[in-house]
Amino acid sequence: MKKMFLILVVAIIFVVTGCQSGGISQEKYDKTAEEKVELKENEDSINNGSEINAEHNEDMGDEGNKSPSLQETDMTKDISVKEYSYDNGAWGTYYIMELTNNSKKTVSVETNVIAKDSSGKTIGAKSDSKHAIESGYSVCLFHIFEANDINSFSYTISANEDDYYEPALSDLSYEVSDTGEGIIITCTNKGDRPIEFVEGTVLFFSNGQVVDYDTNYFTDNDLELKPKNTLAKEFDYYKDVPYDDYKVYFTGRRRKS
Numbered sequence: 001m002k003k004m005f006l007i008l009v010v011a012i013i014f015v016v017t018g019c020q021s022g023g024i025s026q027e028k029y030d031k032t033a034e035e036k037v038e039l040k041e042n043e044d045s046i047n048n049g050s051e052i053n054a055e056h057n058e059d060m061g062d063e064g065n066k067s068p069s070l071q072e073t074d075m076t077k078d079i080s081v082k083e084y085s086y087d088n089g090a091w092g093t094y095y096i097m098e099l100t101n102n103s104k105k106t107v108s109v110e111t112n113v114i115a116k117d118s119s120g121k122t123i124g125a126k127s128d129s130k131h132a133i134e135s136g137y138s139v140c141l142f143h144i145f146e147a148n149d150i151n152s153f154s155y156t157i158s159a160n161e162d163d164y165y166e167p168a169l170s171d172l173s174y175e176v177s178d179t180g181e182g183i184i185i186t187c188t189n190k191g192d193r194p195i196e197f198v199e200g201t202v203l204f205f206s207n208g209q210v211v212d213y214d215t216n217y218f219t220d221n222d223l224e225l226k227p228k229n230t231l232a233k234e235f236d237y238y239k240d241v242p243y244d245d246y247k248v249y250f251t252g253r254r255r256k257s
Helices: 002-023 024-047 076-079
Strands: 050-057 077-088 093-100 106-117 121-134 140-146 150-161 174-180 183-190 193-205 209-217 230-236 244-254
Touching: 002 244, 050 193, 076 077, 076 150, 077 150, 077 209, 093 106, 093 121, 093 209, 121 140, 121 193, 121 244, 140 193, 140 244, 174 193, 174 244, 183 244, 193 230, 209 230
Parallel strands: none
Antiparallel strands: 050 150, 077 093, 093 140, 106 121, 106 150, 174 183, 183 230, 193 209, 193 244
């Protein structure tokens, strides 16, 4: 991340210097300088995030409800983890982390997961992130590996108080219609401000194990769910074995004023 930040800063300095020689306006110069400051703030925010690590052996297809030893620092002590994984045949192995924000603050999280085979060799690495996780809410982070012969996973989680987005999940309400071949969710923004990037995720279970999932966005052409507006989406199920349960998750955010 530091290397990426340095490259971006060098690029910005080059643009500013080059454009000044060609007669850049003061307005454009000031804007570029502001972007440089914002990049630095973003780097500081990421570097200040604390981390938790855990390693588990997984039997493919079994859901995990383990309590990894979390590092007792900053926001990570307030993040609980539930793990699910299943072999999806030609599509690879799906490793899903359900993270719950048990703090009183709105947080952003980022995961990095390494997959290993039975000999301990690393055969895959994936990352995911979510913003604006409101207090008391859970989200799913997905890590899809091409390999099917995965024996264990190890992960790192970085959690920070979200400095850029306000909580919005408590302004969402929804109803579910189960068709037996999937579910239909009707979602409403009951608040008085738009919510950006409202996404629904459904995990389908059979005998306590995750066997499939689907996601969908509840947004208009502005990528928002407007106040008092309602949208309905289908979440399909494609497996041969019938599902007997499901879980619904949402993400969404508002930029701080």
